[in-house]
């Protein structure tokens with residue numbers, strides 16, 4: 888996608904963090920992170936499957952790590968060298984997929 892949003896300001900990012908649940912900014916990684924916990928692997932995999940389909944649609948992909956019922960997610964926009972609205976679009980959707 889050539890028309891990626893540009894990096895959010897600190898103020899914009901902090902405001903957006905207030906609209907999602909459990910996500911935190913990692914300044915070193917210039918990313919937002921959240922760890923999701925599920926009942927079991929099947930639930931975790933179902934979540935990852937839904938997130939993966941949206942990621943493909945948006946051409947915006949999570950960096951994540953899964954062990955059994957836990958999924959650690961990191962979202963950043965490499966092209967923008969930081970966090971953009973696309974990361975929050977994914978974060979919001981992931982919160983709803985996990986609900």
Ligand SMILES: C[C@H](O)[C@H](O)[C@H]1CNC2=NC(N)=NC(=O)C2=N1
Pocket residue numbers: 888946947948949950962963964965966967
């Ligand atoms: C070429 C391709 O569109 C880019 O590499 C996309 C793919 N998915 C991506 N995902 C994320 N999270 N950040 C990006 O900057 C990004 N860039």
